[in-house]
Amino acid sequence: MSGFGAADYVVFVLVLLISASIGIVYAFIGGKQKTTQEYLLANRQMQVLPVALSLLASFMSAITLLGTPSEVYTYGTQYMIIGLSYFLVIPGAAHIYIPIFYNLGLTSAYEYLELRFSKGVRLAGSMTFSLQMILYMSVVLYAPSLALNAVTGINVWASVISVGSVCIFYTTLGGMKAVMWTDVFQVCMMFAGLFAVLIRGTIEEGGWSRVWEIAQQGERIEFFNFDPNPGVRHTFWSLAIGGYFTWVAIYGINQAMVQRAISTPTLRTAQIALWINLPGLLGLMIICSLCGLLIYSRFQDCHPIGREIMAADQLLPLYVMKISTWLPGLPGLFVACLFSGALSTVSSGLNSLSAVALTDLIRAYWFKDMTEARATLVGKIVVITYGLVMIALTFVASQLGGVLQAALALFGMIGGPLLGLFSLGMFFPWANWKGAYAGLFTGLFLSFWIGIGAQVDKPVIPKLPVSTTGCPVLNATSLSTNMSVLATASDDFIESTGPKISDLYTLSYMWYSGNAVITVVVVGIIVSLITGRTDPSTVDPRLIFSVGDKLFWFLPETMKHKLRFGVPKLEPNDINDMKKIDQPSANGAENEALFGSETQSGLPNHKTSQDNVSHISASSSHSLQLETSM
Numbered sequence: 001m002s003g004f005g006a007a008d009y010v011v012f013v014l015v016l017l018i019s020a021s022i023g024i025v026y027a028f029i030g031g032k033q034k035t036t037q038e039y040l041l042a043n044r045q046m047q048v049l050p051v052a053l054s055l056l057a058s059f060m061s062a063i064t065l066l067g068t069p070s071e072v073y074t075y076g077t078q079y080m081i082i083g084l085s086y087f088l089v090i091p092g093a094a095h096i097y098i099p100i101f102y103n104l105g106l107t108s109a110y111e112y113l114e115l116r117f118s119k120g121v122r123l124a125g126s127m128t129f130s131l132q133m134i135l136y137m138s139v140v141l142y143a144p145s146l147a148l149n150a151v152t153g154i155n156v157w158a159s160v161i162s163v164g165s166v167c168i169f170y171t172t173l174g175g176m177k178a179v180m181w182t183d184v185f186q187v188c189m190m191f192a193g194l195f196a197v198l199i200r201g202t203i204e205e206g207g208w209s210r211v212w213e214i215a216q217q218g219e220r221i222e223f224f225n226f227d228p229n230p231g232v233r234h235t236f237w238s239l240a241i242g243g244y245f246t247w248v249a250i251y252g253i254n255q256a257m258v259q260r261a262i263s264t265p266t267l268r269t270a271q272i273a274l275w276i277n278l279p280g281l282l283g284l285m286i287i288c289s290l291c292g293l294l295i296y297s298r299f300q301d302c303h304p305i306g307r308e309i310m311a312a313d314q315l316l317p318l319y320v321m322k323i324s325t326w327l328p329g330l331p332g333l334f335v336a337c338l339f340s341g342a343l344s345t346v347s348s349g350l351n352s353l354s355a356v357a358l359t360d361l362i363r364a365y366w367f368k369d370m371t372e373a374r375a376t377l378v379g380k381i382v383v384i385t386y387g388l389v390m391i392a393l394t395f396v397a398s399q400l401g402g403v404l405q406a407a408l409a410l411f412g413m414i415g416g417p418l419l420g421l422f423s424l425g426m427f428f429p430w431a432n433w434k435g436a437y438a439g440l441f442t443g444l445f446l447s448f449w450i451g452i453g454a455q456v457d458k459p460v461i462p463k464l465p466v467s468t469t470g471c472p473v474l475n476a477t478s479l480s481t482n483m484s485v486l487a488t489a490s491d492d493f494i495e496s497t498g499p500k501i502s503d504l505y506t507l508s509y510m511w512y513s514g515n516a517v518i519t520v521v522v523v524g525i526i527v528s529l530i531t532g533r534t535d536p537s538t539v540d541p542r543l544i545f546s547v548g549d550k551l552f553w554f555l556p557e558t559m560k561h562k563l564r565f566g567v568p569k570l571e572p573n574d575i576n577d578m579k580k581i582d583q584p585s586a587n588g589a590e591n592e593a594l595f596g597s598e599t600q601s602g603l604p605n606h607k608t609s610q611d612n613v614s615h616i617s618a619s620s621s622h623s624l625q626l627e628t629s630m
Contacts, residue, residue: 008332015189015336016166019182019343023170026178035372039175039379040107040355046180046263052276054183057190057344058256060284062144065190065341068285069319070312072292073299074463076220078234080289085243086281089251092244094274096545097252100426102267103542108359109258109422116425116543117433119364124440125421126360129255130353132414134386137349138393139410144338145394147317160394163339164346168387171347172380176263179347186340193337194287196330197320201294204323211297219464220296231506233461242510249415249513251277253422256352295319301470346390354382412512413451417443419513420520426545428521429536429567432528439524443516451512453505536566546570 004012037043071079101109110129114122145159170178205211215221225235232238251257251274261270295315305311309318317334324330358379363370370378421440424431507515528534541564548555548563549570561569 004331004335005328007329008335011329011332012336012339015186015340016163018185019340020166020170022182022185023172023174023178026174026181036107036358036375036379038177039376040351040358041259041263042176042180044263045265046177046260048264048269048273048276050180050184051260051264051270052273052280053187054180054260054344054348055251055257055273056277056280056284057183057187057341058260058348059250059254059345060190060281060341061140061345062147062338062341063140063345064284064288065194065338066143066147066313066316068288069292069295069316072220072289073295073315074312075234076222076464077215077289077293078222078225078236079239080285081223081234081236081239082243082247083282083285084240085247086278088244089247090274090278090281092248093251093257094271095550097248097422097426098258098261098270098274099267100543100545101258102262102270106262107259108356109253109255110356110360112543113421113425113436115540117431117436121421121433121436121440122360122364124437125418126356128414128418128440128444130356132410132418133256133349133353134390134393135414136410137346137390140342140345140349141390142394143313144335144342146311146313147338148335157394160391163342164387164391164394167343167346168350168384171350171387172383176259176351179351180260180263182347183344186344189333189340190284190337191287193334193340194284194291196333197291197316197323198287198294200323200327200330201291201298201319205294205297211293214297214300215293218296218300220293230508230511231503233508234510235508238508238510242508242512242514245416245419245514245517246411246510246512249411249419249517253419254352254415255356256348259352259355260348291316291319298322299466301467303466303468303471307468307471346387350383350386350390353386354379357382357386409451409454409509409512412509412516413447414444416513416516417447417520420517420524423517424521424524425543427547428525428528429539429544429565430528430533431524432531432534434531435524435526435528438527439520439522442523443520446519447512447516450504450507450515451509454507454509457505536564537568539567541567541570 110122110126113125145156148154148159149156227235264270320334420443544567548560
């Protein structure tokens, strides 16, 4: 396989330079990031287009670009059913979770947990998120470096360090504005690279009728596997339903996404940006899946893993090199596409980690009266620190196997319990802080037990058959080897010869998030009822998603009142009190401890037990308005 040419290096290096340049621009002439509002939230003045594209780029990384084609090549088109979940994810995020965060004027999503439960629950949530993001970013950074190694021979770790350094550089200097506008550029690069590969590949493989026919003959076309067994890796149910829980944990409550949504001047702007992501998500997933079919068409009778490449995630880079022999610049554009996906995700993650560390830890516990200038400087130091840790942990990512499954499993294992925690607070007003702790830690324990158990015991996953009969045969030994590869790939040890693996370990990774949400909510409710449930009448309605008022607005008021479960109705007059979440607390001193008393932020007209969190409302420099149009 030939390596990069001069044109390829020019394209690739140019992408890195442009990304770094955007950071420099916003560091010196784009507002200069003098305050935390500028550095972390772009002064809450970002418009629809950059926010929409930044949301799309944040978690549609090189993992998607490499992992989805590999998934379709190895297991078929069943994975495409996950697109159905997007039709529930976007409205769920845009009209349930994001409006609550936006209308409270928060900087960190985990400030909500203090308002709803306690300061300790807030800390537990933010630490859990930090663990999730640092591990995920390591996987994201490793994936394109592996691809670059496949097409150029450049050392994986040299690539990790150099590209990681570029990302740390422009994120540190330019803040949220640099991250978002770099995301816009990088999304364009992602689609340009994918379209180039798709168009060139279609021509090379003789058109889509031939590609589809070959895929059908190779058993790659399957969409409606309705097997109810949760142990089956991908079914219609696990992808459509399990996919919803996995992705709403990203779009609805993940700090990186929330931070982008609340950087807009109005809630309506944020909601439009989220809805624009629906066609974007679907389009990117479909293009990547079609690339997987093109790869199978090319390698239908000469499976390349073990011969030309060592990992399935290198299939797309290998394919690009095969179809680019006379088209200089395409490999460079493709690798630039991959690294654009990685850079956008890592920069978003670093920016969100900085916001969480500064808001939920440093200012909340250590330096409450820190000046804005010093806080901004500390935020930049946090970016550098997390960036270096991310690079160091990339070695762990290299041991996780397929990047797509590793990433989605990680979101399920950690994002699922967090989604359950926020859902417990927003949908169940009688839940208390003890139930929140119990639910979160039980959900995390169960998720890690299943996830780590699956990594250790490696449940057998049958793969679709591949062939090596068309590979060049040098001698009888090679022929024997080729046939054995075919047999191994087809059978894939369907029956385990060792001890029977626990059924828990065979659970499809697509169910991790949903399983965690149910665990957190059920345990949280039970513990709350046992330890003394919260009186719903003392809960600030701004912290609750009112099912009756939002989903069943057409019902009579008497019915909607029952669906509030005792939570006061949010009145128009409460709009002016949106920033008055800092009322005196009868037990505020107790809440300074890690596991302090429960806190609910009440309306001024309601008698509540409430923690003093004035720093939360003070962080919102813009005028907030409660937007009820959801």
